[in-house]
Amino acid sequence: MSEREHTVRTMAPSEVEAVIAANRLPELRENLKRLNRRAEKHGVQPFSLQVGEYGHTFLEDRSEGYGVHLRTVRVTLKGTAFALGDYTVMASLNHKDAQYFAAPGYAIPTRYLQCEPSCDHCSTQKRRTQTYLLADPSGDVKHVGSTCVEEFTGHRVEHALAATSMYTEFAALIDAMIGEEPEAGGRMQGPGFPTLPFLALVSQCIRKDGWVSSAQASANRENGASPTESTAKCALDALSKLQDPDDPAAMACLEPVDVQTATSALEHAREFYRALAEQNTMQDFDANMWATCRFDRVSEKQIGLAAFVVRKYINEVVQPARDRSRNSEYQGTVSQRSEFTLQLEKKIPLDGYFGERCLHIFSDLSGNKFTWVASRPTDLEVGKTYIGKGTVKKHEERHDVKQTVLSRLSATELTSPEPTSNVDESPSP
Structure with a gap:
């Protein structure tokens, strides 16, 4: 390291304004106290803190849909920066849990995804859990x-904000929520869960209730609606009820369609993220997905990412294949009841002024699209075929796709291998 980097340097007074999680304010004050002790030691003017207005914000996670409302506060930090170097933290690498976090806009070099936890500063080999990628000017x-x-980077006024941001608080809340989930069955302690049975149960939960994010589940609980658990939590609860999730025989208890979906989804994700890992850099979300898909087990902190594997497969493979092969036309006569043979493609929970509802999206054998909004949750399952009798409420076009909107639908699961044709019960002219 050069002489310049060992010398304490003071720079022009600086001012930083930030919005942080309100309950992290005491931690920010403690950080300032520590910095001010070091500032006094080096003859630098102390840092100061000004607390501004309080507010609220909503944050959510892209991968699984975790969301939470946070109370925030605007703070202003003032002081004279002093530093040993000009380095900026670009990414953090957790070598124990294979988790990666990068600064906005920074792509992690893929050579660091499986690297040793070494240190270019002290050049010593240790068993480190956490390392960082630091960039010079x-x-x-x-x-x-x-x-x-x-020691490597020195001290700036921004350093007091460490571990106080809204995103740090958000991550801590998510960790807390995920950390509580394995206790349900009492069998989930240890080095994680088998990936394939978990993904099969994710597929089962999606067929039953559609994809439910944690934000949607939280809103449902607050409003007395259902489902009250996210898809990931639903699958983890179901996994805990299996007698021995690690026993290959446990797969025999699952629906074949879900096992096939899980197997295909995992292969799809592994191929996709393996190709990304062969490039020079990766975004941190993709790096975490790559780490989640690599092995046949997932850790407690990876269940949201693992559940996203199935959702990714459905969105990128299953649904586009359906859309490419079908040309939807309007069916039935408006205001008349008709009988249709319908396959359920999606269930989407809705919450609004009319209370708890659920949107069902169907298609018939010719690829014609149908929608129905139920006033309460139903036991209809995605992927199954039903004989449905309902009133054609209207014909509408959404995203350039013609859809027949049904009301007052009654549906019976089709057990015959040869479904009947759609029958229009409107009066003869």
């Missing part, structure tokens, strides 16, 4: 252990 990246970051 020219863009050169150094791989530094967590215990060396402070």
